Amino acid sequence: MSDQKKSGTSKDTHYAKLRRAHREKGGGEGQAAPRRPRPADGPLPADGLVRLYGLHTVRAALDNPARRIRRLLVTRNAMARLDLAEPLALAFPGEIVEPRDIDRIVGGDAVHQGVLLEAEPLKPKRLSAMDDTRLVLVLDQVTDPHNVGAIMRSAVAFGAGALITTARHSPAETGVLAKSASGALEHIDHVEVRNLSDALEELHEAGFQTIGLDSEGPEELERTFSAARVALVLGSEGKGLRQKTRQTVTALARLDMPGPIRSLNVSNAAAVALYTAGRHLSRQS
Structure with a gap:
């Protein structure tokens, strides 16, 4: 077996152990199990949504009436910097999270500044x-x-x-x-x-x-x-x-x-x- 395959097997085992530990602690379907970090770029996920992150990027998206937003994940610090009210008061689902929760979605190398927006892509014009x-x-x-x-x-x-x-x-x-x-x-x-x-x-x-x-x-x-x-x-x-x-x-x-x-x-x-x-x-x- 090659070193590359060994490395992949090791990672699979690591995340399988995290998920098993999550279940043993009582984590139900409504609670997110630890997920493998994925790269911030690449084709759109299967749900067709785009993950926008960073203060300037998210602020502009929030202010764009043409942007159809599905969910906001934000830390307390980023919420203050964006001058946002409590996420529950928004017109779309919002949740206060820790930075590591966003890391799991966009990857640890992405400079997300504590905020992630899930939204539909903008439609190109003719x-x-x-x-x-x-x-x-x-x-x-x-x-x-x-x-x-x-x-x-x-x-x-x-x-x-x-x-x-x-x-x-x-x-x-x-x-x-x-x-x-x-x-x-x-x-x-x-x-x-x-x-x-x-x-x-x-x-x-x-x-x-x-x-x-x-x-x-x-x-x-x-x-x-x-x-x-x-x-x-x-x-x-x-x-x-x-x-x-x-x-x-x-x-x-x-x-x-x-x-x-x-x-x-x-x-x-x-x-x-x-x-x-x-x-x-x-x-x-």
Whole structure:
């Protein structure tokens, strides 16, 4: 038997002993038995709910009327920091817990700050239903939830009206993504499309100049803007923009990098590009 299998068997035995001890102490069905910690990210659980954690993330979700909340777990300390009344006074089930109770659900590495919200995922919008906006971000298969969350945060900070992603090869709404977004998930329209090239053409018809960010772009971003509506298109962490995307956007542009490093992490590049686009659009007003 391999070391990996031995390790798994040891863990299984450990948690089986905890559950058996729980039953012997009189723990009934209404009391939670010790559970194996699970990672905070990954596909949605079988119940289809998303686990949101962290003070900023949960506060924004609580304030979002579109968010359908199922349950709140909160420590006394976090309840005071969120300025919440007793959980029983809320419009959904709530429970005061210890930090370790949340650790069991999201894993010990998650920085939950004493609060966990179980809620239904927000429903992505269709491109045709996108609110009127002059600035949007388009992600071409950016898959890291930390990056997508950070991009959402920058998009909200710089006034982008929507984030457009593909239905495939994009991270699902998870606690990790929401924590990285630090509440921004609740403040920006998320548009999900099946075919990115078709979506870019639809943006063209709506008057958007679509600009793909490429470290080898022929022109600096500042010199590329030519319209009153802008869609910034960013590629995946490793491969960048796909060839079909490069052929479909209005223009390819680069960020000016005077230093020896010629490229940025996609979330950092998004922040710089958003700031630059915002300055251009402010001059168009």
